[in-house]
Structures are given as structure tokens and as C-alpha cells.
Amino acid sequence: MINIRKKLEEAKNNPHIRKDCDGNIKRASVRDRLLVKEVQEMEQTLPKGCRVHFDDPNQLHKFTLSVSPEDGYWGNGRFKFEITVPEDYNIVPPDVQCLTRIWHPNITEDGEVCLSLLRQNSLDTLGWCPTRKLKDVIWGLNSLFSDLLNFDDPLNVEAAEHYERDKDSFISKVKDYVSRYARR
Template sequence: MLTLASKLKRDDGLKGSRTSTTASDSTRRVSVRDRLLVKEVAELEANLPCTCKVHFPDPNKLHCFQLTVTPGFFVLCCVFLIDEGYYQGGKFQFETEVPDAYNMVPPKVRCLTRIWHPNITETGEICLSLLREHSIDGTGWAPTRTLKDLLNFDDPLNIEAAEHHLRDKEDFRNKVEDYIKRYAR
């Protein structure tokens, strides 16, 4: 993050000291997405619960990061609510990629840990209205949203898991615990 912030300052200084734009200047320009991410990532990190950790595989690429969620008492995760009753003891990885067209289009979020959850398929796809560019219910992505807006949404995708939870909470809990033992440790 410091590298990108330093680059922004350096690029601004170069623009002020030159009178003409050259091809080398355009390769040094920082995208709107990256300018937004410098601020939004700092805000996201400041607001995450202590049981969530952000990891940047490449610190020069703020647009690709992972979030690790280790549920404790009550944790708001980047994509859904996880409480100790079902998910405590697990360690869940999420991958976020922010596209070049951000903030006009939403980030792409994927669960890397196999989980039994109504909003997440077993292959890691996540269904949230907020992560859609166009949503029928009007709660989809808008340019005024930020990464922080991804907190605490409820939008079922894994219908089988949602129905399982409604039908038999104890059996649902058992299946979640089995998934944690097998995939989230």
C-alpha cells in the first residue's frame, strides 16, 4: 500500500514539473481504480473485526487481495454473517479482485474454502445483490458504493443449504461442522 501511495505522489509531482505529456507519462499514470483503492483498503482494514485479516499476495496490486475469516463470537465478514453457532472454529478464505472499471462495476468475490452456506455454492460462487451490476431489487452495485459496503448481506444462492437450514437447524449445524472439519482448518 505504501508503494502505491508513494507512486501517486511521485506521479503528481512529475505532472506538475512537465509541460507536455509523453508516452512514458501515460505508462506511469495510476488508474482511477487504484486511486480509490488506496483510500478504501485503508478504511476496510480499519473496520475489520479482529477475527478477519486482509492479505495482499502482491503489495503493489491493491486490486487483488484475500480475506481470512476465523469466526469467534460474532463476526461480520466481507460477504455474509458468520456466527459462532455454526462456523466457529473454521478458517475461511475469500478472494477479491477489483476490476479495472471499478467503481462503475462491482468487485468479484469468491470463497476459496469449501463451505455449506445458503449464499455460497460449494464451488465458491457468492450470490449477493450488491455484487451484481444490475439487480432487479435495486440493491445492486452503484458507483457510490465502496468495499466497506460489502459487509453483512443476505441473498441466498445455495437453495439446498437455505432450505436445509429452515427445515432442520440441528442437521444443518452438523453438516456445517463436518465441512469445517474437512475443508476449513
Template sequence: SGASDSTHRVSIRDRLLTKEVAELEANLPSTCKASFPDENKLHHFQLAVSPDEGYYQSGKFQFEIDVPEAYNMVPPKVRCLTRIWHPNITESGEICLSLLREHSIDGTGWAPTRTLKDVVWGLNSLFTDLLNFDDPLNIDAAEHHLRDKEDFRNKVQDYIKNYAR
């Protein structure tokens, strides 16, 4: 019955996704664009974020979003495909965003009540409101900002020129 359980989970996930993707597309931030390489596989898509303010303005950052079978009991898996100098995103693409965390103690983590729209708005906010230098994943970037904001901005701009166009 393992296979039928899995099929059942996938059909629950895919039903949720049909609804959530429609909701997402109706409520995308103006700075975001979602693309689905395969319309039959809504569980795998890319998000491009083009911030219109702040340090990352003028960059275009690609994220890959994979929605596991156990969704929405577990959060989507998200990676940043664009190399970036950011306190909450490593250069290899790992992301620190509390709502993508399972079993978060402070209640800000993943919950089945959250949707893809929350994930996309959260990723979009990493470039503005949720840009967090106090609890960094990329400690070097956070310390760089603390040490010299102007030089930090320059390095961010260099990365944008080289990787985020």
C-alpha cells in the same frame, strides 16, 4: 486510444484503492483479516473470515477479491475459496450477496458510492445477519436447514473440520 483509456481507468481504480484499502484496514471487523500477496497490486487480495458466533463459529473462510479495471462503476469479483455448506455460497465458491450485484432492482445492489469496506463487512455478515435461507443460491443447503437444523449444523461442522481450519 483504447490502451490509454484502459491505463486511465486503471489509474483511477488504483487511486481509489489506495484510499479504500487504508480505510478498510482501519475498520476491519475483528473477525476478518485481509492479506495482499503483492503490495503493488491492491486490486487483488484475500480476506479470511473467522466467525465468532453462529453456525460457522470456529471456521476460517478464505475469500478472493479481484477489483476490475472499471471499478467503482462495477463491483469487485469475489469467490469463496473454502468449501462450505451455506445457503448463500455454492460449493464451487459463488456468492450471493446483494451488494455485489449489478443492476439490482431493489436498490441493494452495487453502486459507485460503495467501497471495499462495505464489501468486506457484507461478506462478514453472510455468517451472521445476512445469512439468508429464503433466497438461497445453494438450495440444497437451505432445504437441509429447513428440514433438520441439527443435521444442518452437523454438516456445517463437518465441512469446517475438513475444509475450514
């Protein structure tokens, strides 16, 4: 005979089961089950100068990443990114928004980010695919300040043209933005 009280107690203690706003028991989504594993892996493999912060540790689908490059044009700055993982993750990529104003060819002043692995519909093999993980996104964002910096395929065309026109003036503006908006 099934003991309903026992089943309800088991459901309360099962990490794969959650309650909705009415208190009804629901199964954890595929996204949430993936995130439990991926967040642990991500935190263990963070690049130097990167930190992750969860406002609510029970909601792994929304967090802030701080990237603090040690050198390069954006050295000594701290740049914050909000990363939101949609319900249909890992079929679609996370949404990434730069919260820190920055002068960068691959990040607009409004915070839009151009990173090839975040492209959902990509003709090459560099876009998003379900085998990618959050750690790939973190490493990609960190690399926008070094080896993935791309002046040839900019999102912020004005910044890229500024670099091509007058590199010293570009560097000066980057340093000005770092001191005004991204101080550590």
C-alpha cells in the same frame, strides 16, 4: 525552457504515474487511485475476526480476505475469499470467490457468493452502486455468517432446503465442513 530529464524524474516519483510492461510511463487508472484510499480505510475498519492479505502489496486490486466467525453455525472456522477489483471499478462491483469449501445457503460449494450489494443489476437499492466501497464488501461478507445469512433467497438451494428439512442435520454438516475444510 522545459527540462525533459527533470520531468522524467518527477514522473518516476509520482505515485499517480506507473509504467507499463514496456517501461512506458502511464497514468494510474481511476481504479488504482480509488484503491489507494479505500484499502487504507478498509484496513482501519475491519470487523473483528477479519484479516486482509495482499500477495503483492503493489497490486491493490487483488487480495484475500479471511473471515473467522467466533460463534454461530460457522464458529471456529476460517473462510478465505479472493477479491478481485476490475479495471472499471467503482462502476462495477468487485469479483468475490470463496476459496474455502463451505455448506452455506448463500455460498455454493464451488465458491460463488450471493451478497446483494455485489449485484450489478439490481431492481432494489441493495445492489452495487458507485458510492459503495471495499469496506462495505468486507462487512457484507463477514455478515453472511450472522445477520445477512439468508435461507429465503439462497444461491445454494440444497443447503437452504437441508436447513428447512432438518436443522440439526444441517448444523451437523456445517460443523463437519468446518472441521474438514476451514480449521483455524
